[in-house]
Amino acid sequence: MAKHETPLLDQLETGPWPSFVTDLKREAESRAKNEKGIEYQIPQDVCEDLLGVLELSFKHGRTHWKHGGIVGVFGYGGGVIGRYCDQPEQFPGVAHFHTMRINQPGGKFYTTEYLKDLCDLWEFRGSGITNMHGSTGDIIFLGTTTPQLEEIFYELTHKYNQDLGGSGSNLRTPSDCIGSARCEYSCYDTQAICYTLTQEYQDELHRPAFPYKFKFKFDGCPNCCVASIARADISFIGTWRDDIRIDQEAVKAYVGQELKPNGGSHTGRDWGPFDIQKEVVDLCPTKCMKYENDKLAINNKECTRCMHCINVMPRALRIGNDRGCSLLVGAKAPILDGAQMGSLLVPFIKVEEPYDEIKEVIEAIWDWWMEEGKNRERLGELIKRQGFQKLLEMTNIKPVAQHVQEPRTNPYIFWKEDEVEGGFERDINEFRKYHQR
């Protein structure tokens, strides 16, 4: 018998998808039985009280959480998000229900042993409820009490060699795609740079001194598996400078149905024979491909790295050999309003250790944003407020054609008076000598 009646939540379980309500009930049951004989450090019925408070929120149409607070671990200004219930008498199990963010391993690679260790720790000292992974990428531990925070932090850092992630006005936990570890599209080693910058910017990650959050995300190729272009203040998107490598024999094999397009995805239905013209050439956004006399040709200068042809025919088309990444800045994806995509700042940069060139750009951006950014203003908003040109000045990057979306549509890069011979003042009489009114 459940501790609280939850008819509204039960209804959520009737949908076609896996339900978090079912998950919570399962965890509640497992904690009640306690077959492993764990000495729970927070109330055993935390999950039941969580279901109870959620049901009440549905009933009232308002939240019963208060968030924010001074909870944290010593020396860290992020990684713990305080949460309290405003109905502690009714739901004592969730009177404190703090979130901890755990810095996920690069590319979200971990061993089952690591995962089990973390889960055991969290069963013992927390609610057992996790979120794999939060939108920032972290492993999220949901729900523990204040006295457990330091204990968990100690065990994480001393036993499991694991750090907390970022929250608040910090550099958020950098996150990356699986990268060259498993993916042939990857144009640089995402995990290497993600790890290096995480180590390099520990102070920024743990001690809040930014106007607001700041995110790095690393995508190995323009498929953008971690969606950096849509949500990172600086996104690192893999690209190449030379040509897409074409294996004409393999192209023929795709055309001849010997190889399955899209690596065999979408084969659940009969879509008819593969049509290279219709499914690849015609879908190229810049129309830079043609297939004639059994040969595929690409005008690489026009290619915008949309990745479609490579995704469809991975055996025939490969990323170029001169690889690096593009830096885009200013993306954000707030829940309510104001989502913005990244703007291209550096069209191509080599991604090589020790990443000095990249660090230079990052630090120049931070210097500008820390000084000029208003409280709770994201980098993308500052760029809009002061202009992209200002960003170029602050980062010492010269305007290039790639900074402009299309000629004459968004000319946000202007000449300055001192760059123009003779300045903006003209002798009107001299001008009138040649031009009538």
Add this chain to the structure above:
Amino acid sequence: MEYEEAKTKVVEELTKKQKTKSKFYFNDLSKILEMKPREAKKIVNKLVEEGVLEYWSSGSTSMYGLKGTGKQAGAEHEG
């Protein structure tokens, strides 16, 4: 500015504003210190380390306050 001098300045300024505000953005602190954010950060970090200031975080935004001040510390038995 010497650390001790900076500390006095921050404590004084924040105490003055105590009636209306107990939590401050990082920017407010660097303005009080009249320093560039990077420089100010070193001092602010030390003040936190010493327990003069403490962090407050909503999860998305972080602020600073004199330790033990403000409504949240203790008043709602949340510490």
